[in-house]
Amino acid sequence: xxxxxxxxxxxxxxxxxxxxxxxxxxxxxxxxxxxxxxxxxxxxxxxxxxxxxxxxxxxxxxxxxxxxxxxxxxxxxxxxxxxxxxxxxxxxxxxxxxxxxxxxxxxxxxxxxxxxxxxxxxxxxxxxxxxxxxxxxxxxxxxxxxxxxxxxxxxxxxxxxxxxxxxxxxxxxxxxxxxxxxxxxxxxxxxxxxxxxxxxxxxxxxxxxxxxxxxxxxxxxxxxxxxxxxxxxxxxxxxxxxxxxxxxxxxxxxxxxxxxxxxxxxxxxxxxxxxxxxxxxxxxxxxxxxxxxxxxxxxxxxxxxxxxxxxxxxxxxxxxxxxxxxxxxxxxxxxxxxxxxxxxxxxxxxxxxxxxxxxxxxxxxxxxxxxxxxxxxxxxxxxxxxxxxxxxxxxxxxxxxxxxxxxxxxxxxxx
Numbered sequence: 001x002x003x004x005x006x007x008x009x010x011x012x013x014x015x016x017x018x019x020x021x022x023x024x025x026x027x028x029x030x031x032x033x034x035x036x037x038x039x040x041x042x043x044x045x046x047x048x049x050x051x052x053x054x055x056x057x058x059x060x061x062x063x064x065x066x067x068x069x070x071x072x073x074x075x076x077x078x079x080x081x082x083x084x085x086x087x088x089x090x091x092x093x094x095x096x097x098x099x100x101x102x103x104x105x106x107x108x109x110x111x112x113x114x115x116x117x118x119x120x121x122x123x124x125x126x127x128x129x130x131x132x133x134x135x136x137x138x139x140x141x142x143x144x145x146x147x148x149x150x151x152x153x154x155x156x157x158x159x160x161x162x163x164x165x166x167x168x169x170x171x172x173x174x175x176x177x178x179x180x181x182x183x184x185x186x187x188x189x190x191x192x193x194x195x196x197x198x199x200x201x202x203x204x205x206x207x208x209x210x211x212x213x214x215x216x217x218x219x220x221x222x223x224x225x226x227x228x229x230x231x232x233x234x235x236x237x238x239x240x241x242x243x244x245x246x247x248x249x250x251x252x253x254x255x256x257x258x259x260x261x262x263x264x265x266x267x268x269x270x271x272x273x274x275x276x277x278x279x280x281x282x283x284x285x286x287x288x289x290x291x292x293x294x295x296x297x298x299x300x301x302x303x304x305x306x307x308x309x310x311x312x313x314x315x316x317x318x319x320x321x322x323x324x325x326x327x328x329x330x331x332x333x334x335x336x337x338x339x340x341x342x343x344x345x346x347x348x349x350x351x352x353x354x355x356x357x358x359x360x361x362x363x364x365x366x367x368x369x370x371x372x373x374x375x376x377x378x379x380x381x382x383x384x385x386x387x388x389x390x391x392x393x394x395x396x397x398x399x400x401x402x403x404x405x406x407x408x409x410x411x412x413x414x415x
Contacts, residue, residue, distance in 0.1 A: 009147045009279075014193045015134045021189025023151050025085070028182030030159025031166065032092055034264060035175035036109060038167055038257055039099070041246040043106050047376070050243045051368030053106075055361035057113030062358040064121035069350025070210045072125045073343065081130060082190055084123035089183035091116045092176050099173030120357070128349035132337060133195045141337060146279030149330040153275055153322070156268035164261025214347025222397075223405040224339060224348065227332045228355045230291070230394050234328050235359020236366070237386035238298050241305070241321065242267070243364035244376055252376065253311055266315040270301070270322030278330050284338065284409070288398055290331050295391030298324020302384035306377045329356065339408055 009015045040053050072080065095112050098104045131148065135141045163175050218224045242264070249260040274294065301320025308314045333352070340348040363383070370379035 008143045009134070012134060014195055015144065015147075017189040017193050018134055019147070019151055021186035022148075023155060024185035025182045026152060026155030027159045027162070028092070028179030030156050031163040031175040032095065032179040034160040034163035034261065035167060035172035036095075036113065037243070037246050038163075038260060039104065039109060039172050040106065041250070043109075047244060047247050047368040047371045048365075049106070049368075050246065051240075051361070051364035051366070053110055053113055054243055054364040056110055057117050058120070058357050058361040060114055060117035061120040061124065062117075062354055062361075064118065065125055065350045065353045065357065066211055066214065066347065067207065067350075068122040069125040069214060069347040069353075070207050071122065072129050072346030072350070073210070077126055077130050077133075077346075078190065078193070078195060080122060080126045082187065084119055084126060085183055085186050085190070087119045088116065088123065089180050089187075091119065092180035092183070096173050096176035096180055099171070099176055104173075124353045124357070125346050125350040128333075128337075128353065129346045130195070132342075132345070141334070143279050145330055145334045145337065146275050146277075149275035149326055149333075150272055150279055153268050153271035153326060157265050157272055158268075160264035160268070161258075161261040164257040164259075167257040210347065214344060214351065217341075217344050218348050218351045221339075221404070223401045224336065226394065226397055226401050227336055227339075228352055230390070231329065231332050231352060232355035232359040233390045234295065234298075234325070234387065235356055236363035237383045237390060238295070238302070238321075238328065239325050239360045240363025240367040241302060241380055241383055242360070243368055244371055244379060247371065247376055248314075252309070253314075262315065263318060266318040267322035267325075270319035270324075271326040273319075274323040274326035275330055278327070278334070284334060287331055287335065288402065290327055292391055292395055292398075294324045294327025294331065295387055295394070296324070297327065299384045299387035299391070300324075302380055302387065306380035306384060335405070339405060 010019070036053070037050060040050055041047075043049075091112055094115075095104075095109075098108050098112075131144060132141060135144050166172075166175050166178070218228060245263045246260055249255045249257075249263055253259050253263075278290070298321050301317045301322075301324055304317035305314055305321060308317055336349065336352050337345075367379045367383060370382060
């Protein structure tokens with residue numbers, strides 16, 4: 001790991017603009033996510049509802065992201081991103097309006113979460129496809145993905161803690177309002193960037209044909225297929241603990257919104273450490289070992305969290321869980337971006353998006369159901385054991401995956 005490598009992305013004017021706009025917007029996004037789960041639990045007092053709202057909010061994105069990937073390959077990516085960010089701003093301002101006027105209930109929360117899921121179906125494949133355009137050299141792509149993960153998790157570190165203070169002081173509605181206004185920063189940054197956007201591919205084929213071609217491309221190549229499957233499985237078991245954190249804050253630690261903020265920020269702190277490690281790597285050589293190590297670290301963190309009754313120890317365990325998760329997800333993203341063909345990038349990354357988005361809410365629903373039946377600690381312990389099994393299966397396939405991926409990575413000049 002080289003600390004000088006961490007600063008490589010900022011040599012690009014476009015990336016500096018992207019980073020500044022996104023970090024402001026992401027702070028608002030994490031405030032909204034924290035306020036949303038706090039309101040859900042406040043209105044329903046049910047871990048199952050926490051999982052259900054998370055799943056329903058992501059369901060449109062899970063179902064429609066492949067369709068979004070087709071349009072990303074056909075249309076101007078920068079203009080698409082401007083539209084999706086504008087619609088996200090509208091969604092946050094609507095949440096603010098209904099909450100501040102006292103009209104919010106579980107059905108409004110669920111409906112607006114599903115509206116955001118529709119936006120995400122196009123927004124995430126678009127953002128994933130813009131990331132390579134921010135790299136002035138192909139070998140800098142891993143550093144940019146690592147820095148993007150750091151940016152995301154720095155916001156995840158500060159956003160929930162800030163949201164806890166705001167909720168306790170003036171109420172959840174102000175979190176939504178701050179989030180809505182934060183989108184002005186990212187819209188200004190995108191408008192100021194000058195990107196060499198590839199000419200959109202002509203849409204001569206039907207949308208259905210394009211969808212099938214993208215699926216055949218991803219699932220017909222073992223390394224891509226394995227990365228997508230691992231992303232979904234680790235989201236299902238390795239990250240779904242997040243839906244239980246409000247319940248841990250209130251029932252285990254007898255805390256309030258500030259306690260929730262501390263617990264969420266601890267996981268984010270671990271994610272920042274893992275992402276900075278990835279941003280500082282000199283190359284992607286040996287990166288598969290990072291995936292395995294991340295899976296084990298995350299499982300250890302979850303197991304410790306399920307057993308701990310000490311608040312400081314629980315915070316330390318969440319640091320490990322967050323670190324392990326980001327080592328797996330950001331590494332998978334780096335490998336996917338280096339393995340896919342440019343003319344299929346939108347569709348390939350949309351399938352990755354489905355796995356990433358789908359695993360966590362499905363896992364949240366499963367985890368919530370287990371917690372309702374057997375308790376919070378049993379649900380978290382089950383997830384830790386499942387992570388170990390998933391990583392073991394991936395390790396068994398790893399020699400074959402390395403053989404098939406090596407020629408493509410060598411042609412790309414990253415090995």
